[in-house]
Amino acid sequence: MARGGAAVTSVLLVEDDALLREATLLSLERYGYEVDVAADGLTGLSRFRRRVPDVAVVDVMLPGLDGVSLVRRMRAESDLPVVMISARTDPVDVVLGLEAGADDYVTKPFDVPVLIARIRSAVRRTARPDGPVTEHGPSPMAFGDLVIDPAGLEVSRAGRPLRLTPTELRLLLTFAAHPATVLSRTTLLERVWDHAGGGDGRLVDVHVQRLRRKIGGERIVTVRGFGYRFEH
Structure with a gap:
């Protein structure tokens, strides 16, 4: 393995x-x-x-x-x-x-x-993602009722655990690290998929839709012509 x-x-x-x-x-x-x-x-x-x-x-x-x-x-x-x-x-x-x-x-x-x-x-992407680090390890991040625990690789919404794939988790962590910031598809392809120089934006679009269904569609806003913004 x-x-x-x-x-x-x-x-x-x-x-x-x-x-x-x-x-x-x-x-x-x-x-x-x-x-x-x-x-x-x-x-x-x-x-x-x-x-x-x-x-x-x-x-x-x-x-x-x-x-x-x-x-x-x-x-x-x-x-x-x-x-x-x-x-x-x-x-x-x-x-x-x-x-x-x-x-x-x-x-x-x-x-x-x-x-x-x-x-x-x-x-x-199956390796442990990076996150805000404290002396006890990556610290949990709370966005309303959405809680992200990078150390435990767990995400919950309203107290209920969510099942995310490693790619979905890395995408969410990338958004959570830059709240209220517009991230382009090219940026997300580089940071989440390691596609240097960009690639197929459909990868981002479909994964954003999958993630929205799990964490709530209102949390990730489409900024037409630019990319996506994570609301908290």
């Missing part, structure tokens, strides 16, 4: 294209990853349930159980980071994957270093 210092990161690769699956498997192993593979969605779900990996890489178009449905089922059982692979340029495919719970995506054909960068970034 990846969270134990120098331990190997485990990857579940679900891809139906045999040539691409084999090439990606060899590339990931060359970079030092421990890889489990599946050629269809149902097998991928079985492999996931047999052993939850550190990160999953899932193709959108899969036989048996499509990638979006697979991600939705995995997300219902785990907060593991998910990177989707899409061969189609239709933005609907990307948005559906992100709304299902994917953290990031790459589009075919992709360069292996790009996929590796996405995987590394996704795994890093």
Whole structure:
């Protein structure tokens, strides 16, 4: 597992294209990853349930159980980071994957270093986030009935715990560290996803919508043409 210092990161690769699956498997192993593979969605779900990996890489178009449905089922059982692979340029495919719970995506054909960068970034987001530090560790932050505890990696609303993915938690912490400040999509892509130089703003938009549903839509305000502002 990846969270134990120098331990190997485990990857579940679900891809139906045999040539691409084999090439990606060899590339990931060359970079030092421990890889489990599946050629269809149902097998991928079985492999996931047999052993939850550190990160999953899932193709959108899969036989048996499509990638979006697979991600939705995995997300219902785990907060593991998910990177989707899409061969189609239709933005609907990307948005559906992100709304299902994917953290990031790459589009075919992709360069292996790009996929590796996405995987590394996704795994890093599972590490303990930074927060305001006191002698006892990161201090809790309260915004009305929303309480964020970076030390315990917990968020509650009106006393009830919220289940956030690591990406959603980092996005919330980034907003909470800059209350009443407009943050552009480019800034959020750099700070939350490690996408230097910007990237696809849909990543931000979909994750903001997912976060709004959990913490309350009024807390994150859209500033048209600029970005988002966190209200407290």
